[in-house]
Amino acid sequence: MRKLFSLIKTDLNMTFGLSSLSFKAKEKQERWKFILIVVVMFSLIPFYRLFVSWLLKIYTGLSMLNQEGSFMLIGILYSQLIVFILGIVHVMSKYYFSNDLNILVPAPIKSSFIIGSKFISICISQYISQLVLTLPFIIIYGIKSQLGFLFWIYSFIIFLTLPIIPLSFSSIIVMFFMKYTNIKGKKDLIRGIGYFLLIGIIVFLQLKIQSLGNNIEIGGEQYLNKLLADNSILIKNIGKSFPPSIIGTFALVRSNSFNGFLNLILFISISIGSFILLLFISEKIFFSGLIGSSEMAFKKSSLQEKTIKDSFAKSYPQYISIFLKEIKMLFRTPIYLFNSIGGVIIIPIVLVMTTIINGKGSFGAISGEIEDQTHLITLFGIGLISLLGMTNSVGCTTFSREGKNFWISRVIPVKVEHQIIGKILSSLFIQLIAIAAFIISISFIFDLTLTNILGIVFLGLLGSIPMTELGMIVDIMRPLLVWDNPQKAMKENLNVILGMVVGILYLLVIGMIVFYYITKLELNIIYFIITTIFILSSFLLFVWLKKLCISQFSNIE
C-alpha cells in the first residue's frame, strides 16, 4: 500500500509540477507566470457567467415540463461522456507514452499499481474540470428544487465518484487497443488510424443507442402528456447513451427517498466494481501493450534503385518542404497526432452529439429556429473553425515542438517568411480535416447548402490564418525548447492556454462586431467585413511575427 501511495504522490507531483511550482514561486523571473494564469482565469469569468445563466434558463424550461430531473441528468451525463471520450486521449498518453514509464517498468512494481496510481492522478485532474462544468448543475438544481441536507451529501459523493466509471471504461478500451495494435513494424501508423477508428466507433455506438426506442413522436400531444405524467421519462430517454448516469441522477433527484439511497449505493458499487475490473485487466494485459512501444523497427533494407530515384526526384520550394516536414512530424508523433487532429475531430463530433441528444429531448426547437436562418450555421461554423485554428495547437507549439532540433531552423539559409508560411500551411492542413469533420457531423442535424459549405470552408480557413499566427507569436515569444518528451511540447505547454486566451479574445471582438451588425446590415456585407478583418489581421500579424522571429532566431541562446 505504501508503494501505491508513494506512486500516487510522485505522479501527482509530476502531473501538476508541485515541486517545481513551489521552487518557481520563489524565483522572481517565474512569478509573472502565476500572475498570468490568474489574469487568464479572470478573463474567462464573463464566459462562465454566460454559461451559468444559460443553465438557469434550461432549468426553468425543463421544470415547466415537469422534467427538472433531466437537468441533473444532463450535468452528470455530459460530465461522464466528456471524461469518457477525452479520457481515451488522456489515458493513452498517460499510460503508454509518459516519461516515467522508463523508470517504473523495470522497477519491481505490479502493473495494477502503476495503472492505479496513474488512474487516480487523472481522476484528480478530472475533478478540476468537473468543478467548472458539473458543479453549476448541482448547485442550480439543489437550490432551485429546494432539496435538503441529504441531497448535498449525496451530490458530494456522486461528484467524487463521477469520473471513475467512464475513466475505467476508457482505460480498459485503451489497454485492449494498445495490446492488439502492438505489432512490429508500422505500429505508429496502425495506432494512429486505429485511434480515430476507435473514436469513430464509440461515437457511432453512442448515436445508435440514442436512436434506439425513441418511438414517441417528439412534440406531439401524446409526448407532452407523457412528459407531464412521468417526471423521469426524459432521464431514461436521454441517459441511455451512458446508463450509469441514470443511476447517478436518480440518486440525487430522489435523495429524499429510500430509492435515492439505493441508487446511490448502486452507483458507488458500479464505480468500485469498474475500478477493480480495470486493475484486474491491467494485470493481464497492460505490459503486453506497453513493452516495445518505444521500440523502432530498423529494417536495414537498402532502398531499391527505383525508390532512390523516386526519393531523389522529389524537390520542392522551401516553404512546401517545410510544410511537408511539419506534417510528417505531426502525423508520426502519436502525442502530436492525438492532440492536433484528435482535438479538431472530437470537438465537432461531441458538439453534434450534444445537439442530437438535446434535439431529441427538449431543445428540438432550437434546431428548428436555426433551420430558417442557415446563415447562422455558416457564421457559427466560421467561428468554430477559426477557434479550432488555435485549439489544434499546431501554431502555438510550432517552435516548441522543434525542441533540440530548433538549431536547424536557425542555421538554414531560408528566409523567415518562408519558414512562417510553411508552418502556417501545416496548421491549415489540419484545419481542412477540422472542416471536413465539422461539415460531416453538422450535416447530421442540418441540411447544408453549397453556400453554407463554401462559406465555412473559405472563411473558416481564412480565419484560421490569423489564429495560427497569433499562436505562433505566443510561441516564438517564449518557446519551450528544452523537453525530453513530446508531451511537454504540446500537451503541457502553457503557450497552448495563452494562445487560446488570445485567440478567444480576437474572435470575441469579431463576434461582437458581427452581433452588432447582423440585424442592421445585409448578410453579404457582414461576410465582406469578416473577410476584410481576417485578411488585414493576417497581414499585420504576419509582419509582426516576421519581426519577432528574426529577433528571436538570433537572440535565443
Place this chain on the structure above:
Amino acid sequence: MLKLEGVSKTYDKGKVKAVDNINLEIKSGEIFGFLGPNGAGKTTTIKMIVGLLKPDSGKITINGLDIWKEPISAKKQISYVPDTPEIYNKLKGIEYLNFISDMYDIPKGIREERMKRYLEIFKLEKAVGDLIESYSHGMKQKLVLTSALLHDPEVFILDEPMVGLDPKSSFQLKKIMRERCDEGKTVFFSTHVLEVAEKICDRLAIINNGKIIALGTMEELKSHAESSQSLENIFLELTEQ
C-alpha cells in the same frame, strides 16, 4: 574566407566572459583546428560563426559576408555539424537529406549524385529508408555529416566531429576534410583529440577562458612553447598556466 574581428560574448548579464575579444582569419584551402579544455569557449565561438549566438561585440564575415547583416547569403556559404546530432527523429534519413537539399536549393541531379557518394562513404545506404529515431548515435552523426556536405559548402564548420564516429568513418571524414582543402575550401573544427589536430590541421588555435592563447602552424606552436615536444605537451603547458 572566415574572419572573426574582436568577437566577444558574455553570459549571465556580463558576469561570465565566454569569449573575449577573439581575432581569427582562416584562409581558403586551410584546415583549421580549434582546441581548448572543456568550457573554454569553443562551442560558443562556433555557434557565433554559424549564427546561433549573437556576439556582444565584434564582426564575423564569411567570404566578406557579415553573418548577422546578410544571414541568408552567408549561411549558404557554410555548413555546420553540431557536437550532438539532434535532428528530426520522425523523418526518414532520405527525407531529412531531401529536406536539407530543398533548404539549400540543391538541384535534383546534383543532390542525387552527392547523396549517393556520401551515403556510400559513410555506409548509410542501407539505413537511409528508415526513420532516424532507429539510428544509433554514430549513424545520426554520419547523416548530419552527409547533409552538411550536400551543398558543397565553402566553409565547413564542425564541433567535435570525431565524437561517436567509428574508426573507419573517422578516417573517411579526415579524408573528406583534406580533399575539400585541396579544392580550395575551408574547414574549421573544434576537437579534443589532439592527435587528429596534430595530424591534419594546417593551423591551430588554442582557446582558454575565452581567449586565444596560441595560434599558428604546428611548427610555430612548437617553437614558441617551452617544451617543444608534442601538441599534448604544448596544450597542457599553455592551458595550465
